[in-house]
Amino acid sequence: MTAGELAVDGLTLTAGARRLVRDVSLTAHPGEVIGLVGPNGSGKSSLLRAVYRVLRPAEGRVRLDGADAWSLPVRQLARSVAAVVQESGTDFDLSVREVVAMGRTPHKRLLSGDTAEDARLIEEALATVHVSELAGRPFDRLSGGERQRVLIARALAQRPSLLVLDEPTNHLDIRHQLDVLGALRRLPATVLVALHDLNLAAYYCDRLYVLRDGEVTASGPPAEVLTPRLLAEVYGVASEVAVHPLTGAPQVTFLPGDTGHGRSRDGEDRSAVRTPGAARAGD
Numbered sequence: 289m290t291a292g293e294l295a296v297d298g299l300t301l302t303a304g305a306r307r308l309v310r311d312v313s314l315t316a317h318p319g320e321v322i323g324l325v326g327p328n329g330s331g332k333s334s335l336l337r338a339v340y341r342v343l344r345p346a347e348g349r350v351r352l353d354g355a356d357a358w359s360l361p362v363r364q365l366a367r368s369v370a371a372v373v374q375e376s377g378t379d380f381d382l383s384v385r386e387v388v389a390m391g392r393t394p395h396k397r398l399l400s401g402d403t404a405e406d407a408r409l410i411e412e413a414l415a416t417v418h419v420s421e422l423a424g425r426p427f428d429r430l431s432g433g434e435r436q437r438v439l440i441a442r443a444l445a446q447r448p449s450l451l452v453l454d455e456p457t458n459h460l461d462i463r464h465q466l467d468v469l470g471a472l473r474r475l476p477a478t479v480l481v482a483l484h485d486l487n488l489a490a491y492y493c494d495r496l497y498v499l500r501d502g503e504v505t506a507s508g509p510p511a512e513v514l515t516p517r518l519l520a521e522v523y524g525v526a527s528e529v530a531v532h533p534l535t536g537a538p539q540v541t542f543l544p545g546d547t548g549h550g551r552s553r554d555g556e557d558r559s560a561v562r563t564p565g566a567a568r569a570g571d
């Protein structure tokens with residue numbers, strides 16, 4: 289079992305003549321939850337693919353606990369790294385429990401059955417994302433959100449030291465979004481997760497990396513990174529960022545309209561980019 293120290297150094301990724309990611313460096317220390325945010329097409333999925341060894345770097349390295357992830361034996365990597373990704377197959381002719389049990393495969397000898405410990409980890413993973421009651425159902429007849437939770441359960445059952453997730457909550461209702469992200473926070477693993485919801489990223493992640501056009505444009509704790517200026521530059525949206533009084537996390541409110549020209553729903557002009565702590569409408 290590895291400790292889960294991830295170091296990405298000077299990573300450049302290409303597809304044919306196209307450069308998807310350029311000179312990206314990133315670290316994730318054992319137990320940290322690291323969020324990757326950025327607009328559509330900014331390179332988040334590509335970067336994750338290089339980390340879970342699907343997209344070979346054109347330049348740079350991905351290291352896990354000091355070892356080059358692209359040089360490790362596949363089986364060793366599979367014991368240490370689990371991925372929940374958008375292109376996960378959904379055509380398995382398997383029950384939910386069988387899909388989750390696949391998470392134990394890298395830890396087993398060829399053709400050996402489930403041990404009591406495997407069974408315990410499978411049940412625990414099913415329960416964590418509230419799919420125990422679906423365990424006997426065919427996976428391919430589940431709803432999108434149910435499937436997503438089952439694939440997360442499979443990754444949890446794997447007990448990785450590094451868990452890589454690409455938009456793991458995009459099909460989930462708010463209750464399950466909070467449950468899944470809360471479970472990721474409690475894992476004894478390093479987590480690298482691409483998220484579009486900046487408020488969830490702000491609350492659940494220790495640090496964020498903001499990608500833009502394949503490059504890291506900002507990184508650090510959410511409170512330092514998520515500023516109206518950055519959100520205007522990167523997403524072209526106007527926003528207000530405040531510290532939530534109950535959670536203590538930054539909370540972004542997006543203001544409709546173009547950057548700098550926010551307009552409230554009643555049509556009133558408003559200053560679109562506010563600094564944290566600025567008075568809000570109705571205060």
Ligand SMILES: Nc1ncnc2c1ncn2[C@@H]1O[C@H](COP(=O)(O)OP(=O)(O)OP(=O)(O)O)[C@@H](O)[C@H]1O
Pocket residue numbers: 303306307308326327328329330331332333334335
């Ligand atoms: N195999 C490929 N061939 C050519 N271009 C690709 C390939 N894979 C990705 N791209 C392009 O690389 C860029 C980055 O894609 P990527 O999927 O990494 O972005 P993303 O940040 O995950 O986006 P999203 O938020 O929409 O999921 C996009 O412009 C995409 O069209």
